Amino acid sequence: MPQNRRKFIATTAALAAGTAVSANPLINMKSKFPIVHHVFFWLKNPGSVADRDKLIEGVKTLSKIETVKQLHVGIVASTEKRDVVDNSWGVSELMFFSDLAGQATYQDHPIHQEFIKNYSHLWDKVVVYDVSEV
Template sequence: MLHHAFFWLNNPASREDRDALIRGLETLRAIPLIRTLTIGVPALTEQRDVVESGFAVSELMVFDSLADQNAYQSHPLHQRFVEECSHLWSKVVVYDVEALP
């Protein structure tokens, strides 16, 4: 199970806000349900119609199952992250993907 979230900042030009969001995402590494967590920022690839690079930060998580991903949503560390960092973003888009064998 893949969980990919993209965050747009309230203050897109603020490096401080971006770094605070990244620090907040880093705290999620302590959740044992997450098998893999990758945090990133838009790559400086060629701009094409199909490339969305307006977000500030993304996180890609891998879970062993849909049940683990569902449990992650109510995990206290995830709830604390949302509580402490949600003031930083104006928009979040999530793609949940069931990986094929």
């Protein structure tokens, strides 16, 4: 019986440590990058993988802007279909900024303006969610 108890305690401790370590990047991101810019793009040709990949290529160029601290680019995940999930978009960008001034710099930055000029023909609709940490 003591062997099972020790094994249980060791397993529980390992799981707790793993959970704490895996949550650490989120905690650090929260304090470092309190401004979030999340953009969803609806493609003009939603069935075109070539157009999707071209837009992804363009979005990735935005990481060169010095005030963009982190950039995540994504497509719709193949998760369970539920009424609360909107999977009508094609490409998403998720950016993190240190402050509002950095986000404002991004908006006017020549790389961002060039991105709009060179890739806007690929999208039909764009929705932006700007979030400030509370």
